[in-house]
Amino acid sequence: MASLYYSYVFSLALLGSLLASPVLCLAHHNNEKKHNVALFAFGDSLFDPGNNNYINTTTLLQANFWPYGESFFKDPTGRFCDGRIVPDFIAEFAKLPLIPGYFQAEQGGGFVNGVNFASGGAGSLPETYSGLVIDLKKQVQYFKNVAKQLKGKLGEKDSNKLLSSAVYMICIGSNDYLGPFITNSTILNTYTHEEYVDMVIGNIINAIKEIYMEGGRKFVIYSVSPLGCIPFSRALKLQQTNRTGCFKELQVLTEMHNKALPRKLINLEKTLQEFKYSYFDFFTAVNNAIDHPSRYGLKEAKTACCGSGPYRGLPSCGGERRQFKEYELCKDVGDYLFFDFVHPTEKFNQLTATLLWNGDPNFVRPYSVKSFFEHF
Template sequence: MKRLSIPFTILVIFSSTLVSPISCTTNNGVALFVFGDSLFDPGNNNYINGSMQGPSNSWPYGESYLKQPTGGLSDGRLVPDFIAEFMNLPIWTPYLKPVEHQFTYGANFASAGAGVLPQTRPGTIDLWTQLSYFKKVEETLRQKLGATESKKFLGRAIYLISMGGNDYFGNTWVGRTKIRVSERRGIRLCTEHASKIECCVDGASSLGRLHNRRLSEVLGKLQTTLAGFKYTNFDYYNSIFERVNNPSKHGFKEGKSACCGSGAYRAGFNCGQGTQGKDYELCSNPQEYIWFDAGHTTESANLQLATLLWNGTSSVMAPHNLKQFYEQL
């Protein structure tokens, strides 16, 4: 049976100094900086070339939250939106939106379709470009707060990354890529296990399993070679497939079919394009579905995933969940 494709992602969170426990009622001055692909993009792609014609700007995207498209590929909030809420932070505007940004609460640089490698998807904001944007923010904060205070501010921030799936989808062969690691002291790292890249393609799934093993090996080496480096893993693969295979157990009615799309399982990537009922179908209640379109989860599923990241058990977050992770710092 054909199933929907599930993107491969990596989630990384850095905290470079010891911080007090994060609660849902007080922020303690901790900012959130987000890097990634379509799972985290709040609408940055809208401002790459000034075009607002992408599918994420069409109804029914955004229908469950602001009742209008926001630029995100879901019916509502994304995982980092909920993490921000857990930290008592406001949901930010896209970094590229031409407004005055204060960066007091952080910034979101994510871009739908982006990869780690620049050649993965030309026309999107690859990881290295996103990092260059962060360097600009760093300079802005240095000018605003001074060198000492800006370093302290960024040292207490959380860095969230979802990236990698598009590199595997878009490249039949990926060569060795160097990964730069900040030299700030006390790096704290959380990684997300690769999900099954394409349920009906064994070779792609094997790449995901291989990546998971290699990732764990690299993290282990980093912990032994970098002073202050610690990490924890989020098992995205089993978390999402537990819900796909047992939807009713988690409050869903449908685990395999998307809410919006066309064809079998509504797996056609044409949600919001054309006329509803003619060019694509739309479910009546996205909260009953795990998938909003063929590759992106609903707001309800995103809340569950974010909650697992925040306070999940060791079966999905090990050796710590995020709340425990930061309470130990």
Template structure:
């Protein structure tokens, strides 16, 4: 979720060359230490072909682990510069947060390695436990920020390449089993509804029709994954977009949410829930979990202290009212930005994205919740149960 417009001595007496070698060694050692520290948290305990699972991730900036680092796009759609990543990784990774995302926590809870971006060079062995295809700015519609992001349609094409790789690696039958055991985590749609507001345009069709087209594209995507062999799906619905800092600063009365954006999110979420229950009734073996990200976010914004936060509306990183100008890192159109002291106190990291602390709370709900115990997770399963299904 991206666009706001379319577009801070030690003295040694040795030679310069010695200093360079020392400096290079010091930096390299620190980077290796940081990378090893992060990777150690996500080690996978063996590969038992009888119960091995994988995680495939599709979506936008809420789930993008760095695919946009490798495409020709603007910094509006990238987060590969400080202070992004500072809380956990110690360096930017391309994630639109101060640290980890929902998908990173889900992988950890499932005892999987850190799921790599599809476009990240190398790491072919790690990709045998899943792949992250998400792209910041992407939508279910190909037209959403077209040319700057990896659309859901293209993400599906990338997935098909991985499926072919698995067939070559494991053989047809074993690959088919692994595909069916895998969990597919999907968070898409926000940019389809944000883009008209962030580009100062208006919808050319009624809201309901726009939502129908988005849901139609998502339906086609799900049927394609099912046809290939996917059976277990986890979904994030669209958050209350109108109450994001970046949307609130677009209207004269910055004290309230942008009503039309919130309305679109609400319409989408009703349609998404109906779609999933319909597919479940009609398609054999289709299993799903739907997380109400919208309601969960609103609860935290309205009652931040109840969930351990000190600030529920202002972003940690940015400038202007609510720090709603998308300037975090000083690499975008507006260079000025302020950074809070402790991101854990904030729900919003920048004007369009959430902090690691928020994402972790969401991941815990997705993993453990259920429609009988927690109204924020809808469906016969939570993600934990999906991973347990053979």
């Protein structure tokens, strides 16, 4: 167990069904006062575009080394993937450029198309990997800094219009649940499971309210995926119990989270004027892909493409930059759901983004992401 102490740091994601290519014509801004519908992203490693490259953290919380990035960028960017992540695809569908990470945008001075604040390993609780990540509260503070700069650059009227028309994507919570199991934390003994889930969701709701106070109206919110069934959790269970399968207690926590979060969003819609949301049932979507990989053009949904150990579930992808120096790399990443011990392949990220964009009613409700860029 000690060898796995620092192993899990990020979060995850995936799934979908590849649908028709979206078409959306948006005017390109010819000057600073004309803008597209901007995209702002908050969250963990599923959304991190490389923000952790700029903070003082461990290499285990970074992905700025090969083979990350191999499928699309050819060089590592800090994305925890072989290629693009979901916000990259949503930006593409919306005819936006790649949305820069906060530190990149600061250096380039470009905020009008949006900013990505996500940080690998981040949670909604500030205690989750404290000091090594940009937690959700800090991400929201960075967003407030951006809102202030936009007001100074565009003026009150145009900055308010940009912020109110923008789309806000949030994917957070996974690390809050995985962390206690990985670090031998006693926090789950301090609180009941219900109390702990309430704290995690409470911080997510508070973040949404703070963004709303700055003008945000359209939100895309991820559920937590089936954390007990990712390659890392399968390897952890096998090491602890010598049995294969999903890690049950983690599954129970994620199911509790995913039952409570939609109810909170419904309440927000009732109490916050003009608040609209698209909830992505990530848990069900990922489970379906794990159970029926061939339906999504996959051959392997339990073992990762890159890693070592059972299910390639040890955090060894990248070798010299990881705790475990040796690793295996699959021949065809397109056959796999997971790229490494927790993160999906670019192929799955594209499937997920397409699912979100088109708003498959089996997984996305009540609005498609596409409608947020076209209407309201």
